Structures are given as C-alpha cells and as structure tokens.
Amino acid sequence: xxxxxxADLEVTTDKAxxxxxxxxxxxxxxxxxxxxxxxxxxxxxxxxxxxVRSHPRLGGIRTLATDGTADVxxxxxxxxxxxxxxxVEPDYLR
Numbered sequence: 001x002x003x004x005x006x007a008d009l010e011v012t013t014d015k016a017x018x019x020x021x022x023x024x025x026x027x028x029x030x031x032x033x034x035x036x037x038x039x040x041x042x043x044x045x046x047x048x049x050x051x052v053r054s055h056p057r058l059g060g061i062r063t064l065a066t067d068g069t070a071d072v073x074x075x076x077x078x079x080x081x082x083x084x085x086x087x088v089e090p091d092y093l094r
C-alpha cells in the first residue's frame with residue numbers, strides 16, 4: 001500500500017480552482033470485475049498509479065495516486081476507457 005505524505009495530498013492553487021486534488025483519484029470497479037484488494041490492477045499499473053486504499057463500506061471504491069507527472073483528468077479518462085470501472089473521477093474537494 002502506498003503511503004502519501006502531506007505534500008502529496010497538498011491542494012495546489014490551480015487544482016483548488018479545478019476543485020480536486022492534484023494527485024489522487026477515485027475508481028469504483030464494475031460488479032464482477034475482480035481487482036487485487038490492496039494492490040494495483042494491470043490497467044492501473046499501465047496508468048502508473050499506486051494503490052492508496054480501498055473503501056469496502058463504500059462499494060469497494062479505490063483511492064489511487066498518480067506518480068505526479070500526469071494530469072489527473074487525463075489519467076481518469078484513460079482508466080475509465082478500460083471499461084473495468086463504473087466510474088473514475090478526480091478526488092474532489094469538499
């Protein structure tokens with residue numbers, strides 16, 4: 001499981017304007033799709049993501065982190081295009 005420090009979760013000014021964190025995203029696997037419970041899947045690895053945590057009480061939503069070099073919105077589009085997820089979205093700020 002990846003450990004993110006406070007700097008990794010920092011909300012940059014441009015991302016605060018966009019309304020989401022700079023490096024993390026949320027992905028909910030489709031029913032019937034089996035993903036490793038505490039590691040990245042092949043599609044997630046191809047997108048250079050690291051596993052942060054799973055949220056079983058929220059339907060298995062996964063928090064994933066980029067390596068910091070790719071734009072979160074581009075990663076979201078690529079991961080959603082695999083068809084393995086009900087949804088993939090940036091980690092929106094509340």
